Every structure is written in structure tokens, then in C-alpha cells.
Amino acid sequence: AQSVTQLGSHVSVSEGALVLLRCNYSSSVPPYLFWYVQYPNQGLQLLLKYTSAATLVKGINGFEAEFKKSETSFHLTKPSAHMSDAAEYFCAVSGGAQKLVFGQGTRLTINP
């Protein structure tokens, strides 16, 4: 079975500061890992995904994530936050089963 834990339901950073959103996963098989973003009143949009190729994955809007098997982590980072990054972020895992399992989400707030 797969599960995801996102550390911190709410993260607040200043504009221009580093964004770090934490995700730890559990999977009994090699995982596929995803980060999705949800802007207010919208559906989810894929930011990036890890599928056992490179451990450092680059996504859209300047985001990237690093897969660390030893730490069972897949943290999302962005060097410099922009006001438009304010949204809800979801980490998700699948282990070859038919479904994705989502974390509880992290709300990112950007302070001017």
C-alpha cells in the first residue's frame, strides 16, 4: 500500500524567498511520485513527476523536486517565490496500482 505525508499544512514565505514544501512517502514497490498545484476554485495541475529516471526532476514555473530513496522523500523547491505561486500543493504517490494516493495538501502563502 502507498501513503503520503506532507509536513506542514500551511507554509508562508516572503516574495523572493526559497520555497520548500515537504513530502514523505511510503510504498511497498518502487514509487511514481507527483506534485500537483491547485489554484483557488480550480482543478489540479501537474507540476512535475518522478518515474525512476533522474532523481532531480524539473517542473513548470521554476519548481523542482528531488527523489531521495534513503529518506523516502520528494520535497518540492523553488529558489525564488513569486506572488503567483500562492496555491494549494499536493504530493501524490502511486506504486503501479491503478490509483494515485494524495497527501493532505500544503497551502502556500506568499508575503509581499
Next chain:
Amino acid sequence: DTAVSQTPKYLVTQMGNDKSIKCEQNLGHDTMYWYKQDSKKFLKIMFSYNNKELIINETVPNRFSPKSPDKAHLNLHINSLELGDSAVYFCASSPRGGGTYEQYFGPGTRLTVT
């Protein structure tokens, strides 16, 4: 063109009523999903169809019945609505099932049961 569309966007109804939500994707994908997002933003899969065949049926009350007339459409019918059904329902699609493919989400349907 909208890739995954849902209607209606908002649905307000009373307890005990029956309602349907429609979903259409124009991406040519084989697999479609229904998710429920509760008030705390927790997102949980309800159903998955692959080429009109039910693949995933999570622990969902049997008041919820999905129907897939063709692989581009997946509708959700809910009987005898309850207060606890209030949530945002998302439809999604992916090229195939298996959990390894990106899922494309619709804009959601906010259901409010009074």
C-alpha cells in the same frame, strides 16, 4: 479547448434529492476518474473507469453510481443526497490507468447539500 470539462460547476440541492454531474474529456484518454475533495482539501479517489469498464471502486456508498456511456464521458449520479455529500467533486482523465501517467483534472463541481 477545454481538456476535461464538468457540468455543473455549482450544485445546490436539498437532502434526499437525486443529482447528476457530467464529465467529458477531449484528450482521447482511455481512463477516467472521480475524486471527492472535502472541506479540508483532502482528495480521495472514488471511481476509475478504463475504456468504459469499472476498474476502481473505493469504499463509496452505493448511493453513488458512475456511468460511462463511452470512453470520453464519465457521469456521476448520486441518490438520496445527505449533508455529508457536500464537497467538491473532480473528474480526471489519463492516457491509461496504472497510476504512472499524469492525470488531467476538470475544474470541479461544488456540491452543497442543505
